[in-house]
Amino acid sequence: MFVHPQFDPVALSIGPLAVRWYGLMYLLGFFLFIVLGRYRIRHQPGGVFTREILDDALFYGVLGVILGGRLGHILFYEPAYYLQHPLEIFAIWQGGMSFHGGFLGVITAMAWLARKYKLPWLAVTDFIAPLVPLGLGAGRIGNFINGELWGRPTDVPWGMIFPYMDTLPRHPSQLYEFALEGLALFALVWLYSAKRRPLGAVSGVFMIGYGVFRSFCEFFREPDDGFLGIMxxxxxxxxxxxxxMIVAGAALVYWAYQHNHYPKKIAPDSPHKHKNRN
Known part of the structure; x- marks a missing residue:
């Protein structure tokens, strides 16, 4: 049995400015997105992305993650609380982000990006899907450092006591999610996307993988106290x-292999001009 280290959520303080570990984990996720994206561009020539598009994808993706993730948490989990404390809607440094809301936000942002560059929407999501899981894993480490989203009571030898919750040993569910939604999902989607796949197939595999891993981890995670909990x-x-997500992902993979379409190639880092550049 272990006791949660009760980390200080503030990594660095400079006068009134506090840099929190949770925010740093998001920055790490965005950094990994760029590093992995550039690797894919270099090692998968003839794809639909260039560095210019990748940089724009990060900008739009950040907006989608933050706005969608926050709104998703508010609407899906704690609408009553935020109705009573509206100013806390903006306190994202305290945590409170929903993956499913962020997922919808990113999907919307990538649709905007695809429209801007006149690319197939699924070609865009297929490219970014393998870049996402390590960022999700970093977010789970942020949850662990914050001591939030703890697990259900357990008697397993690696159970962990979260003192600010109670004295019961609990599953360190944040670490389970880091291992599955982060590392395992990354390995699955990255390796699957190493070969050229039909349009939409990589996105579908990502959706299936995340949905299955998240659903499994939920059996060990304490239900949220807010809006609904166990339903x-x-x-x-x-x-x-x-x-x-699982159903839509499976349908997307089936559709991809039935239609067997492939996006038009663009040479990496080419001076290709898009009519609607601005």
């Missing part, structure tokens, strides 16, 4: 939100 059939909110 119909003993299934948590996180599992209900993951179920459509």
């Amino acid at each position: 119909t059939l003993g299934i948590s909110m996180g599992q209900w939100l993951s179920l459509p």
